[in-house]
Amino acid sequence: MEAERGVPGLSRVAGLLADPTRARFCLALLDGRAWTAGELARQAGVAASTTTEHLNALVAGGLLEQVRQGRHRYVRLASPEVAELVERLAALAPGPEPVPRSLRARTRQHRLAHARTCYDHLAGRLGVAVTEAMIGRGILADSQGLHLTPTGSAWVESVGLTVARGTRRPAVRPCLDWTERRFHLAGTLGAAFCSHALTAGWITRTATPRAVEVTPPGLEAFGELLGITAGDLRGAGAETVPGTPV
Amino acid sequence: MEAERGVPGLSRVAGLLADPTRARFCLALLDGRAWTAGELARQAGVAASTTTEHLNALVAGGLLEQVRQGRHRYVRLASPEVAELVERLAALAPGPEPVPRSLRARTRQHRLAHARTCYDHLAGRLGVAVTEAMIGRGILADSQGLHLTPTGSAWVESVGLTVARGTRRPAVRPCLDWTERRFHLAGTLGAAFCSHALTAGWITRTATPRAVEVTPPGLEAFGELLGITAGDLRGAGAETVPGTPV
DNA sequence: TCGACACTTCGGCCGGCGCCGAAGCGCCGG
DNA sequence: CCGGCGCTTCGGCGCCGGCCGAAGTGTCGA
Incomplete structure (x- = not known):
């Protein structure tokens, strides 16, 4: 049939945000600033190597932009469009947010x-x-x-x-x-x-x-x-x- | 840390669209009309049982609405917001669309x-x-x-x-x-x-x-x-x- | 020049998920 | 009342992908 134009693109982009760790990265980056890979790794609680793989995927998929500076790798959302997309996806989810304990x-x-x-x-x-x-x-x-x-x-x-x-x-x-x-x-x-x-x-x-x-x-x-x-x-x-x- | 509010929601919704078959369903439903489960199954080329599982997920996730009529199950996009989201996700993906052969x-x-x-x-x-x-x-x-x-x-x-x-x-x-x-x-x-x-x-x-x-x-x-x-x-x-x- | 540090690459483990076919259920038409 | 059809449930298979740790590369500071 024919509505399948765009299927690979849609599922690929959605797949990038489907992983909780990558989603956490994007949510953190919603502040509009550039973060280093290490900061994101600590924030998400995953190993540095894992972070590298996720960032590679997000950059390759066009959701993130990166700037290399010395031994640091800075990333930020690629555009306001991406930010808006992330917002909309998160807003669509019904969410009784838990009250933090500490x-x-x-x-x-x-x-x-x-x-x-x-x-x-x-x-x-x-x-x-x-x-x-x-x-x-x-x-x-x-x-x-x-x-x-x-x-x-x-x-x-x-x-x-x-x-x-x-x-x-x-x-x-x-x-x-x-x-x-x-x-x-x-x-x-x-x-x-x-x-x-x-x-x-x-x-x-x-x-x-x-x-x-x-x-x-x-x-x-x-x-x-x-x-x-x-x-x-x-x-x-x-x-x-x-x-x-x- | 604290930007993790909304992470489960974001990744869950994105995950629904991350699967090529579910993505195909949503793209087909972008015509705004209600389709039966069987029509979607044929269009996507998957078994009826697989379709049932996918539709259950999409309905539970709030992306689709369903109406049961006799032995048919009709589904459609839950709202214009969902349609817009699907559009935006698909539009964000860079896509050299192949020319069909037949x-x-x-x-x-x-x-x-x-x-x-x-x-x-x-x-x-x-x-x-x-x-x-x-x-x-x-x-x-x-x-x-x-x-x-x-x-x-x-x-x-x-x-x-x-x-x-x-x-x-x-x-x-x-x-x-x-x-x-x-x-x-x-x-x-x-x-x-x-x-x-x-x-x-x-x-x-x-x-x-x-x-x-x-x-x-x-x-x-x-x-x-x-x-x-x-x-x-x-x-x-x-x-x-x-x-x-x- | 020599550590310390940030990041990357690689191999391997493991869980989750998409898929199917077979069997079952309910509605419709004859 | 009975057969056909659309959908659902279930069990099982296979693969993909996220995760880590260990080792490697490049950069910065002393």
Whole structure:
């Protein structure tokens, strides 16, 4: 028959993400940064040799890009398209995520839930708050899919965001990652806002991978530009784990 | 570590599409219709028992929905999101597609290249022609991702398309499937146009799965609404297979 | 120049999974 | 009521692929 065009390609790409260890690598790389092979090996708990084989496969399959620097091998996701694919696959899976047991793990999870990056844009409660503030202020509208309003275009210009142009990648895209169960802003605008927030010092990276922290000037900027208060970022209560005086 | 939230889900879903037989099923189901287990088994060239096992896995994994009717088991893709995922995965794979050898296969491929459906919207040269005509007439614009213009909104209304509202699914989305190497229109607008074209009798389904044919009134309508001529649908030459007097 | 370190290659082990055929079950048509 | 047909269950086979450890290669720092 004839629908079999594309079968090898589909199954090959899916096969790359089908292995838990490779999936873990890709999820880790969703922070948008380049990791060394050794870091990934430790993070996944497998031998260095195993890591090499997996990375070879992912690079050959076009999901990862690599840069060799001295005795290190850096890898990162090959493109925003790949990042989006990984997100979508993970989001499709129904997942009652288990609550981690150790205290270290819980505080880490707490930070990530608060504010983090998702490849090249903001996620966590900060990402959700920013997105909803944009909708509330008429910068975005979500009838028939999320989109930028004329008001929004003016706002983007007034803030001084430099949004990538001439690309097929949509300026505005709702992203539902696998931890939050609410949408936040991705696309070139999401990337531009995140990048601007980092360079302007509104947020800074912390020791925890993917986690970010809102700085005092950042809080002020978010309030002025989007009407976001510290309370909006604290979340809807129920977030402090019961029985743990953190 | 902590990026492992979502790892089981990601690898499980990817694993479902990693098997060539299951991938073939999903690609076949991209026509948006429900197939019986037996049809899929014949199409993929595997035993009925094998098919049962695969379908169980795909249904349990949430990729497929099933309806039991008498002694038949009908399955279809669970949602447009799943269809989009399958498309994206297949499109990501670099694929020099082989030219089929038999005459039957070639004529079938020819029909599919001409005009077909892709889940719930138009693809093939017809899909590309419609999309490019929409861009040419200012109905769509593709700066910063494809989107509907004000002119386009008026056009949609004048044609009488009923576009689904209140959904997160974008009205306009570029779709790059694994046969064409050019974009065509998906999203709720793409679905609405395809559905309208079918009910209005502009196009009809043929014996070949997924293939559609433009009717004489359809050709007239496309010309009037979008300025599409019969020549636009014939393709850019080079489509008749060399050495075969079809 | 000489270790230490990051990564790679290779061989071998082992578990999982896709496949089939045979037998069974339930629905439909005659 | 009976035969045919579509689907399902089960047991068993064979292969593919992920994993490791040991040995090898190249790079950096002292």
